[in-house]
Amino acid sequence: AQKITQTQPGMFVQEKEAVTLxxxxxTSDPSYGLFWYKQPSSGEMIFLxxxxxxxxxxxxxxxxxxxxxxxxxxxxxVISASQLGDSAMYFCAMRELISSGSARQxxxxxxxxxxxxx
Amino acid sequence: ETGVTQSPTHLIKTRGQQVTLRCSSQSGHxxxxxxxxxxxxxxxxxxxxxxxxxxxxxxxxxxxxGLQFPxxxxxxxxxxxxxxDSALYLCASSGSGRPLNYGxxxxxxxxxxxx
Numbered sequence: 505a506q507k508i509t510q511t512q513p514g515m516f517v518q519e520k521e522a523v524t525l526x527x528x529x530x531t532s533d534p535s536y537g538l539f540w541y542k543q544p545s546s547g548e549m550i551f552l553x554x555x556x557x558x559x560x561x562x563x564x565x566x567x568x569x570x571x572x573x574x575x576x577x578x579x580x581x582v583i584s585a586s587q588l589g590d591s592a593m594y595f596c597a598m599r600e601l602i603s604s605g606s607a608r609q610x611x612x613x614x615x616x617x618x619x620x621x622x
Numbered sequence: 623e624t625g626v627t628q629s630p631t632h633l634i635k636t637r638g639q640q641v642t643l644r645c646s647s648q649s650g651h652x653x654x655x656x657x658x659x660x661x662x663x664x665x666x667x668x669x670x671x672x673x674x675x676x677x678x679x680x681x682x683x684x685x686x687x688g689l690q691f692p693x694x695x696x697x698x699x700x701x702x703x704x705x706x707d708s709a710l711y712l713c714a715s716s717g718s719g720r721p722l723n724y725g726x727x728x729x730x731x732x733x734x735x736x737x
Contacts, residue, residue, distance in 0.1 A: 508664075541728075546730055547710055547712070547730045547731040547733070548728055548729065548730040548731070549665070549712065549714070549726075549728035550728075551726075551727075595664055595665075597664075608653075608670070608678075608716075609655060609667040609670060609678060609680065610655075610657075610665075610667065610714075610726065611667070612657075612664030612665050612666075613664050614662075614663055614664050615663075615664050
């Protein structure tokens, strides 16, 4: 069974500084994908970044980068130059690349509430 | 392209009642999944529909059921509501041909309160 652990219930960062949100995972499947989502108070899950288990390089999307350490089973999200609009709940999630015909559900962590201070 | 829309946005029901939540998937998407997100927790997978058939289910009792229609829209039905069913219910759609790294497109959810 797959599991995602986010150990930081809340984080604070000063505007324009960088912040790292931690995520560790557990799976027995050699093929999987790791995702980070942002959830503002409106409730919608906004896709931020993706890392495949076989990707050789860490994923980057604008101000978001994923620090992927496969041996340690960690996939930390780094947000550079934080903005006030980054204040939200952040979720790490995983999807195992199981055989076709089976549900490709996402397994989520418990989330980290990020607050950006002016 | 239109996103995922869910209705209603908020709902209050009494314990023991039944509820139906609706989801219109993003254009071109043929797979719909439903998630339950209790307050302060991450979403939990309820079930997934692909081409009108359920093809996966999480650890939820049978009183949670669903449908997917030919236009790929979907319903989540919950019978005999319990207080613990109070949560944000998220619908997510994806297309079979969509690159894996796009994951799912989520709606804004329906916030259900059971009193």
